[in-house]
Amino acid sequence: MMVPNGTSVWLLSQLGAQLGTLFFSDMQNGICCPMLEMIPILHAVHLTISKKMTHKSPPEVQATCVASCFLCTASIGMLLLLGTRLGLAKYLRAVPLIVLKGALFGVAIFLISSCLHVSAGLAIPLVETWRHWMPAVLLGLLLFALDEAVHSPVAIALSLLAIGIAPSALDALGIRTIAELQQETWVFQSSAASSAADSEAWYSQMWDLYSSCWQYIHWPVLLEMMPTVLGIAASASLLMLMDLKAVELLTEREFSLDKELRSIGFSNLLSALLGGGWPCYILCSLNVTCYRLGGRSKFVGTCLSLGAILCLFVASKLLYRLPRVLPGSLFMWLGLVFVKETIVDICSKHTHKSDVFIVGVMALVVKFYGFNNALLVGTLLAMSFFTVRYSGSQVGVRTSGDARFYRAICTRDFTEHSALEELGHLIEVVHISGFLMFASTPAFTDAVRELLADSAHGPEWILLNCQNLQGLDYSAALELATLGRKAAESQKRLVITELQSSVQEVLQQARVELKELPGPGSSVPYGLFYQSHYQSALQRCENGVLSRLGQRLPSKSQPTLGSEQAFMREVLMRYFGDFLPKDGLQDKALDRAMGLFEKKVLEPGTVLWNAGEECTKCACVVEGTLHAYAHPSRKRTKPSSPQRKVLGDLGKDRLVAIAGPGDFIGFLAFVNTFPYEHTALVPATQGEDGEEPESTSILVLQRSRYEELLLADPALGQALVRGFLRQISYEWRELSRLSVS
Missing domain, CATH: 2.60.120.10 (Jelly Rolls)
Structure with missing residues (x-):
């Protein structure tokens, strides 16, 4: 039994992943790809299988390892589809955003480190090969500076294209040949191109694999590995959730996590059915890169799918003409972007000094112990800090009702009161109490999002009375900013009132813009506003509804x-x-x-x-x-x-x-x-x-x-x-x- 070329397996998995995202995701520019993080995990699984089958033939060991890989991918797909059916994605929002920031900072360090290793070659000491990785570092810095200066996706894309075709241009001009550049490790090596596996067409390799492996699978060992496989599937599902939330955080867009996890579930099933069999997910770095390069439509996914098919036939010819500084500079650019969006952002917007500490600790854990361990450590630290700081503090939406139930204490005649009895459903008053933190914010945001989503019969004004809100953390502050953007998109007005000074300081530190609610006689645009006093805010909302619907307000102005x-x-x-x-x-x-x-x-x-x-x-x-x-x-x-x-x-x-x-x-x-x-x-x-x-x-x-x-x-x-x-x-x-x- 011949093991197929790894490039073919990767491209088939990429094709299945992208087709699932293309047809089942609401992300217009969503990119789904195989999971690099699964390489060491599945390698450990395969090593365990080989130890359990020391007296078996190599084809049996290979077939059982391949089957475990496909079983893991299919299990991930089924778990995600089952989880979305049960609506389990909502529990992700209980994870503190500061933990995600910490994990992303660790990823930033990993990307910068990868820049050095990819540019220089993994087997070569970095100290001796500074000539190879230094250009990647400098090009990454230039890309970051260009992005910050002009914010032009076209400029970044053209720069990356110029870096990618540089070896071919040098070869065409007769300055240096591709062979010479490969020998000096400036471009990727092509030693695998001469192997027997690569000499055969990819579809022949896959046919030979699947037509012969079933008879060699050792099913008792595979069943013995099932608990491990299911554990890996659950862990991978958590990673997918985290990457989705990270994409949402860095691009400042909102996704339906249930729908996106459903699309990833189909992507994993298609990856297995098409023969790739490698777990896949919506990778944060690729999607952030796509967004920064201007990708906004399904055209991106269509091109990637067609590109994967094309690369199945020509990858062996094109891959080894690409310079190492291309992925190196890309990793450096993304690493710097992640550093800016994480540690720099936290240092300038943190609501408590413990936020900076959590991010720093998580970055070190990601670097030395892995992503999963960092998530566990960060979550435990965040929960410990908040438990100690806010133990005994009850929280939640105390009550919610419209203006037929709640009414401003102000002078109104019988006509106005009658009109508000009829039109009061256009105003919703939400009273909040306790402390809004990462664990309690989902219930609050669910209540407000439901009001914002009902555009036909829902309220036009949503008033958040925070008189009994004792405080909030970084997660809640960012959620308020997100709700403000959602209100503007939904053509509604979200008004916050009665904020304590400590809460206002947190919002200012997190750079949440609270515009003053315009006074009587002024038009109020859509979005997030602030009015210091509840009665004044509610009265302004009532006046807005009455005037908008043609109710004449008796004059309160003596002149x-x-x-x-x-x-x-x-x-x-x-x-x-x-x-x-x-x-x-x-x-x-x-x-x-x-x-x-x-x-x-x-x-x-x-x-x-x-x-x-x-x-x-x-x-x-x-x-x-x-x-x-x-x-x-x-x-x-x-x-x-x-x-x-x-x-x-x-x-x-x-x-x-x-x-x-x-x-x-x-x-x-x-x-x-x-x-x-x-x-x-x-x-x-x-x-x-x-x-x-x-x-x-x-x-x-x-x-x-x-x-x-x-x-x-x-x-x-x-x-x-x-x-x-x-x-x-x-x-x-x-x-x-x-x-x-």
């Missing part, structure tokens, strides 16, 4: 109405208009109601009332803003300066409402004769737009005057009460839903 009196009349109409008499006496009732209010101007920092004080008045904002703060129970009677507190920190004063022009404040305690629940004051610090604080104009309704109205005009007093109670009912609904969520 547009021409006078303070006209503005106040419209505010009262919004609150009480539908409860006033319809017999033509409405204007008189409004005039009398307006006479109950007195105007006051409050300077920045002025406290209107403190939480816990007896309620003597309520107020309507005419110009400026009032902030309402809630305090811990121990501070309710004597609140400290809440405007100087860091909002959102547990145990600190918390901003619960912002009253702008046209908003009433304090009427809950006013109607029910309760003490004030919140402290109301004029903000004394700069606003989000950086403007200096200004004075606030309000209209105050004293409780004594309201009681006089109830005696003098019961109908008007009842209208005021009903208007207040309606607003209270909406606010209490919001507060009660938050309390039980």
Whole structure:
């Protein structure tokens, strides 16, 4: 039994791998190839088989080794298809991204090391052959500099082509012959070309192999090796998952891991059926190279498939005309790219110093002990650090509901409330609590991705309330950036609010761009935005939905109405208009109601009332803003300066409402004769737009005057009460839903 040429086996496996990716993958430029990592593993398996068959003939040993290789490849394909059927790919996302970065940094070191060995020849000491590997290093550095300077795939492709044809050009010009270059190890050696196996056509070799090997397979030994083969298949499946996630990370694209693993499963089955029988996967380095060279369509996979078929016939003639510096410079370029995307990225964006430590340790383990060991060590280190740091911290999406369930605490009339009851499904509010880390991020991203995926009937605005989010790690920070890109692609708006200062620092360190949510009257593009206060953010979302669907928003700007009196009349109409008499006496009732209010101007920092004080008045904002703060129970009677507190920190004063022009404040305690629940004051610090604080104009309704109205005009007093109670009912609904969520 003759063993076929290794090049033919590799090309047949490449053909099967690429056909599986071409027909079953959603990656337009996906490249699937045989796994180099399996060479030492399968070599160890074959060595074990040979030791178990010391008294058997060489054909039996060879046939059993070949069968084990095919069995391993088929097992990988079946395991991947079964895993995608069960949806097991989602568990990959529990692996910390910092672990992937560490593994990729180790791969970067391996690539740079491979540059030296491939360029110089494995059997030659590197110190004595610096003339051979130094050009590869310099060319790799030039490719990296060119890529960073011009970002042109065409320039990189032309440079690699020029390097590849250099030996043929030297031969054609008569400067140096191919034989001389081979002798000096500048190009690949052709010693295998004269072997008996290579002298026969590849299809004859494969036919001879498969027509004769079945009768020589020693099945008891093969069955004895099954647990090892299945273990290798499971380990290889993990490597494939990691490479897929690495491609997603380095190219900043999103893939369906289930679909891609399904395509790899078919690729492995086709590799076995076509006769190659070598395990294959979507290799990170090749796909990143393809992406950087401009590959964006199935044309790439089609050309690779046709190229594999062509190379089956001409590979022996072309392979040995290629210079060693071609793969050497390519490895150096990719190694530098991986270094930039891993250790440089981590050093500049790390959320904790332990991230840098994990990456460094994993790189050393990859270099000296292998990729699998590095993944195990990195995962254990990451889990240990996070367990110690965040033990006892619960996490998750606390609750989720649309704007028919959650409603902003702000002044709205009956028409607006009715419209939001009908259109509230266009806003989704997600309340997050605990700590977002690598193990808990998948549940959060699943919830948000589901909202982003439903383009026909899903929400247009997604509000993430992070008031109870205690912190997040590097994985969660990158996932938020990915969700922002997904929101822009899905033509939706993702708004984050109530971020603690520590969370903002992590996002800034990870270079996650949080654009301020445009104010009222401005159009809001699609993508990721930030608004510091939950109530303001939810109100902005509601206004966006109402205005987008043609709902006219009553003006809250005094200048547009021409006078303070006209503005106040419209505010009262919004609150009480539908409860006033319809017999033509409405204007008189409004005039009398307006006479109950007195105007006051409050300077920045002025406290209107403190939480816990007896309620003597309520107020309507005419110009400026009032902030309402809630305090811990121990501070309710004597609140400290809440405007100087860091909002959102547990145990600190918390901003619960912002009253702008046209908003009433304090009427809950006013109607029910309760003490004030919140402290109301004029903000004394700069606003989000950086403007200096200004004075606030309000209209105050004293409780004594309201009681006089109830005696003098019961109908008007009842209208005021009903208007207040309606607003209270909406606010209490919001507060009660938050309390039980």
